Amino acid sequence: MAKGDAVAVSGYVRGAAAGISDGSARASGEAAISWMRPPALGSRRVSTLALDRKPEVDEEEEKGPSATGSAGGGNGKKEISSYWGIVPAKFTKEDGTEWPWTCFRPWEAYKANTSIDLTKHHDPATFLDKTAYWTVKALRFPTDIFFQRRYGCRAMMLETVAAVPGMVAGMLLHCKSLRRFEHSGGWIKALLEEAENERMHLMTFMEVSQPRWYERALVFAVQGVFFNAYLLAYLISPKLAHRVVGYLEEEAIHSYTEFLKELDKGTIENVPAPAIALDYWRMEPGSTLRDVVMVVRADEAHHRDVNHFASDLHYQGRELKETPAPLGYH
Template identity: 80%
Template sequence: MLLSRNGITRLVATGVYAVPLRGFSTAAGGSSGAVAALGARGGSTVALGEKEATRLPQEREEVAERHAKGQKENVSYWGVPPSKVTKDDGTAWNWSCFRPWETYKADLSIDLKKHHAPLTALDKLAFWTVKSMRFPTDIFFQRRYGCRAMMLETVAAVPGMVGGMLLHCKSLRRFEHSGGWIKALLEEAENERMHLMTFMEVAKPRWYERALVFAVQGVFFNAYFLGYLISPKFAHRVVGYLEEEAIHSYTEFLKELDNGNIENVPAPAIAIDYWQLPKGSTLRDVVMVVRADEAHHRDVNHFASDIHYQGRELKEAPAPIGYH
């Protein structure tokens, strides 16, 4: 900051901001008081950095004392308190990734055998694209259905997020509603992600399986992104067929459990709370509700593709929000 008095020009800097000496004015004719205010802000920022090491331990102790006394606590300067959530019986809610009002009971009565016959050239392309993706999966995982489920969910959680993101951007560009489809697709993505979080408790992936997830997700995300930009009806049809394959995979999973080839271990706690399963539920119960979810996703995506085939946009048909 250039400062002048009696023909003398000076530059005084403290911290981030230049601070004028008392009685000097800026060369641009600005107020020295305003610049001094900026200097004070800069000085306080520097002081904050110096005091950080001593302030944080003190804050932790204060928070611990308030917590011990049952007082409401703030975890940051901005005063956003941590939410206190309990179950219906008054016990503490253990999950921060989802809340009690986001849980549900899966509809196990859904028809698992429904299939969209590929009649058009685009449908056949979508059908055989999914079939070609299944072939290397069968070879790699064979009958290790726990790890297979994890791989499946890392892929299945991508389309809903990509579709919802693109519809979100489209809604912003056109200044129009999406008919609820943004929320419906993001719900699907979150539901698939919860499948993954559940199976992570059952089967621990090996390092090369994690590496495979990186590669497959990177390729699939970009391929689906481009596919959705080019043809949403094709993209949704691919997901519809992908969910049909998921139903088949989980049906085989159930057969292995029933035959005793896979141990029917107790259901993870996260699954019991998320699907409102009764206490004492097992892995078989978890696979049943996950398979039902996949059947619902199958219906949603075939429905979305049909809307596009009719020459309409998704916003013209009500989105199946909450239809897991």
């Protein structure tokens, strides 16, 4: 209940009580006026204040149903945490401990399929395929120069870009579905799932390597250019856009393979896996950074397959909605 509403109700109750005891019509009239008076601060302002402090209500009202809520409609009462009556959900792990992550939920965790074939490659045959292939190769050259063998930082920075294509493609398919009043075949969710998975790669590698100030600045520049370039490419030719991502994922597999080699040689310390990785990929306790790189590399291989598959569908003259999307295929 907003503060203004609570004051109005209190005034109504007090006025009504006074009218009964004195037998005065004037008191009843004042009570009616108090009931009808709007909040002085306005509803938007009051709702903002209500997030910071508890509404000032009478003790009797505080015990009533308007000031308390129950989770799941049970008998147990729980204080509403905001003006809108939204109670944040709480989740627990299988062992009963509280779920510590707000960036993903328990049902979004999964076990990575690391048995996927990492050697698959799409041979560029058409002009668009060759354009996509050599564009990716050209992009890799400055990346190798900038990061050298700092694979932890390289992985973290590149994931800020890798999460863009799925979001852009999903957004465009979403708008297309709205314009045409048609289903997407699940492809909107599949592409957004890919974007979210790449973002979780970033959340994980942030625990391993922290970016320097100039690397953060680089993210702003690269993401701004890449987002708009990929948006334009997808509008012009979805088959080209998906093929570019397919080749980018092939390069990501190569980069993570080199990362594993450095870990095996001892050049990079094989530290314990971050806690967020243990929960997101449902990894075994005691897992290490090497295990994290293995599951991330498997994810990239799945993204490679999805995007090459999407490009193939477009080459066949078919729309993505005609073929069920590979949901859950990380």
